Amino acid sequence: MSYGSIGTPEQLRDPNYTPALHRAIPLGIQHVLAMFVSNVTPAIIVAGAAGFGFGSNSPDFPELLYLIQMSMLFAGIATLLQTLTIGPVGAALPIVQGTSFAFLPIMIPLVAGKGVDALAALFTGVIIGGLFHALLGTFIGKIRFALPPLVTGLVVTMIGLALVKTGIQYAAGGVPAVGTPEYGSLLNWSAALLVIIVTLGLKFFTRGMLSVSAVLIGLVAGYVYAIAVGMLPLSAISGSWENSAAFALPQPFKYGFELSAAAIIGFCLMAFVSAVETVGDVSGITKGGAGREATDTEIQGATYADGLGTAIAGCFGGFPNTSFSQNVGLIAMTGVMSRHVVTWGAIFLIVCGLVPKVGGVIRTVPIEVLGGGVIVMFGMVVASGISMLSDVAWNRRNMVIFAISLSVGLGLQLEPGAVQHMGDTARILLTSGLLPAALIAIVLNLILPEHLADEATDEVSGGMAGHGKGSLAADDRV
Numbered sequence: 472m473s474y475g476s477i478g479t480p481e482q483l484r485d486p487n488y489t490p491a492l493h494r495a496i497p498l499g500i501q502h503v504l505a506m507f508v509s510n511v512t513p514a515i516i517v518a519g520a521a522g523f524g525f526g527s528n529s530p531d532f533p534e535l536l537y538l539i540q541m542s543m544l545f546a547g548i549a550t551l552l553q554t555l556t557i558g559p560v561g562a563a564l565p566i567v568q569g570t571s572f573a574f575l576p577i578m579i580p581l582v583a584g585k586g587v588d589a590l591a592a593l594f595t596g597v598i599i600g601g602l603f604h605a606l607l608g609t610f611i612g613k614i615r616f617a618l619p620p621l622v623t624g625l626v627v628t629m630i631g632l633a634l635v636k637t638g639i640q641y642a643a644g645g646v647p648a649v650g651t652p653e654y655g656s657l658l659n660w661s662a663a664l665l666v667i668i669v670t671l672g673l674k675f676f677t678r679g680m681l682s683v684s685a686v687l688i689g690l691v692a693g694y695v696y697a698i699a700v701g702m703l704p705l706s707a708i709s710g711s712w713e714n715s716a717a718f719a720l721p722q723p724f725k726y727g728f729e730l731s732a733a734a735i736i737g738f739c740l741m742a743f744v745s746a747v748e749t750v751g752d753v754s755g756i757t758k759g760g761a762g763r764e765a766t767d768t769e770i771q772g773a774t775y776a777d778g779l780g781t782a783i784a785g786c787f788g789g790f791p792n793t794s795f796s797q798n799v800g801l802i803a804m805t806g807v808m809s810r811h812v813v814t815w816g817a818i819f820l821i822v823c824g825l826v827p828k829v830g831g832v833i834r835t836v837p838i839e840v841l842g843g844g845v846i847v848m849f850g851m852v853v854a855s856g857i858s859m860l861s862d863v864a865w866n867r868r869n870m871v872i873f874a875i876s877l878s879v880g881l882g883l884q885l886e887p888g889a890v891q892h893m894g895d896t897a898r899i900l901l902t903s904g905l906l907p908a909a910l911i912a913i914v915l916n917l918i919l920p921e922h923l924a925d926e927a928t929d930e931v932s933g934g935m936a937g938h939g940k941g942s943l944a945a946d947d948r949v
């Protein structure tokens with residue numbers, strides 16, 4: 472698609488510029504295509520961890536459809552908060568909001584094996600965490616010093632590492648299939664690998680919407696393959712379509728209200744990470760789209776919208792929302808800075824969220840096909856974290872901080888039985904791996920003196936970063 476005729480260079484860099492509708496609407500839908508799969512995947516993962524909703528004959532199947540519906544609806548509403556704004560809420564920038572993967576390491580232990588009954592405590596935590604997130608907007612600029620790339624890069628990497636197991640399990644047949652002959656079968660893996668191959672092929676050998684929508688098209692290819700080889704009977708698709716309503720409104724406090732210390736603490740702590748991620752995305756949008764730094768007002772408004780959008784979503788059974796980084800890259804690629812383009816994308820998401828039949832079709836995607844998509848997405852989360860860590864000066868001080876934080880966080884995640892004597896709240900928070908790693912990194916970064924880094928820079932950082940192949944010797948010295 473050519474963007475040169477949309478407007479002048481000055482207009483394209485203006486967030487308030489409105490392209491003609493016949494151009495604005497397709498560009499807005501392109502933003503939705505770039506984030507659509509990532510937006511609904513957390514709902515499917517949480518339902519799978521809780522153990523409900525799989526199969527159109529499941530008594531809890533409507534609950535999964537509802538979660539997918541709310542993911543779309545409130546991603547659209549939160550996006551409108553960013554683009555249209557309400558008072559100080561919103562950045563008035565083309566920021567696309569969507570369901571955050573960052574909270575999955577907190578949500579999965581909260582609901583594991585507990586079914587629909589676990590959702591009351593989870594969504595209460597979402598509401599309180601969202602309000603706390605909004606509160607961060609009042610002083611977000613003052614706490615950024617505590618979250619340098621060393622900390623944020625570690626946290627994002629840990630998020631990806633916490634999720635990659637889920638991707639492999641999905642590709643092999645899903646948790647319900649573990650222990651059966653079908654788990655890890657060649658048929659299951661063939662569907663996942665097809666999605667990966669198609670996704671990579673489109674991403675790197677095409678341009679425009681084909682490249683941007685590579686994951687979505689890869690999933691469609693896997694979906695068609697699953698039908699062709701008999702993994703997905705056509706009767707299952709028609710059954711899901713028939714059992715889904717044509718239109719439905721969200722229900723306030725559908726799952727009740729239940730206070731859980733683990734949920735509240737977990738969501739509030741993760742709000743810090745999400746807030747900093749949003750600051751980075753806002754800066755990326757203004758730099759990539761307008762060639763300038765983000766203003767304090769824009770950063771503050773974006774954080775308010777993040778938190779308020781999350782709190783509102785939680786009231787109706789929606790998950791935490793955050794700015795989507797893939798859409799930041801899309802703005803840099805298209806050069807279209809108009810917030811009104813993203814507004815049309817938000818409207819499209821809201822319409823999808825009000826039509827449960829859309830969620831019914833999404834749910835028929837075989838878990839093996841979804842596994843191919845999430846392997847790519849979760850791997851990209853890890854890669855994003857490593858990219859952030861590339862900005863770190865790898866002296867002895869920072870290496871020790873990273874080593875201890877990663878060892879404890881990843882170790883607790885891999886061996887949850889090590890804290891079996893802890894209370895339920897402490898056990899859930901610790902075995903997520905993410906929160907202990909983040910807390911250790913933040914505290915050590917604040918208390919370890921900087922002069923240790925200066926003294927070791929020539930010895931370690933110079934030997935490793937400056938010469939590349941000397942990394943083994945640097946590791947031996949540490």
